[in-house]
Amino acid sequence: xxxxxxxxxxxxCGHCVSSVSAEVGAIAGVREVQVDLAxxxxxxxxxxxxxxxxxxxxxxxxxxDLVDA
Numbered sequence: 001x002x003x004x005x006x007x008x009x010x011x012x013c014g015h016c017v018s019s020v021s022a023e024v025g026a027i028a029g030v031r032e033v034q035v036d037l038a039x040x041x042x043x044x045x046x047x048x049x050x051x052x053x054x055x056x057x058x059x060x061x062x063x064x065d066l067v068d069a
Contacts, residue, residue, distance in 0.1 A: 001031065004050065005043045007067040008059055011035070019062040027058055040067075 008020060017035045020042060025033045029047040036042075042059075044050065056066040 008042050010064040023058040023062040
């Protein structure tokens with residue numbers, strides 16, 4: 001299991017959390033998504049390391065921005 005934390009910008013409410021969780025959770029191999037609304041951190045547990053561009057696309061599809069590290 002691989003845990004990776006991403007920084008997401010623009011989330012302000014529970015609906016935001018649900019949207020990001022659903023889109024990122026739909027990525028193949030993702031087992032769990034935990035979103036900390038206060039900090040904008042999204043922690044993803046997956047079977048293998050994820051391509052950051054795949055995660056970026058999912059976050060974008062939810063309507064938010066993945067912040068570059």
